[in-house]
Amino acid sequence: GAGVSQSPSNKVTEKGKDVELRCDPISGHTALYWYRQSLGQGLEFLIYFQGNSAPDKSGLPSDRFSAERTGGSVSTLTIQRTQQEDSAVYLCASSLGWGRDGYTFGSGTRLTVV
């Protein structure tokens, strides 16, 4: 696609429910990152994919968070048993190779846990 596409753009869920967030990177981009940003805060690294493998999962805040990427393209970030502190904007970014020319971000999924 022309840009990084994330869906849904907004998600309101009840505490304790599972949610799945989707990122469709730019076609041909091999590197894919997930970040989250709470209101007024900086970007918090979650996980990084190179192709389908995730060399760095160190940012996932708990075992309720998981992510996968299939076919070297679309990635899904799953949050199980959501908590209110999970409320944030979840941003996905992709790049060609290892990002020497920078990363392109999607417009994010705004998750609100009520």
Next chain:
Amino acid sequence: RKEVEQDPGPFNVPEGATVAFNCTYSNSASQSFFWYRQDCRKEPKLLMSVYSSGNEDGRFTAQLNRASQYISLLIRDSKLSDSATYLCVVIGSARQLTFGSGTQLTVLP
């Protein structure tokens, strides 16, 4: 110590002013450096890459000092539309992408 540190500001400057931001990084093996711009409630967008030789794009100049492990961004002749948060980004040897917490700039009329 944070891997990437920025002065959070805010920087409030009048239109036409020159403003400079610095960012320091702790990993001497870091390989690539960028400045991103983030408008309120929007995703970050690449502003410019930063090279050891320095690079300039219109009113914006970025510099990298590997010896002192800092990068800088200079904005000349500030415009109202430059108001945003400026994020310093560093790519490490393991390809991890680390963001600074951002510097908030407001250009005043």
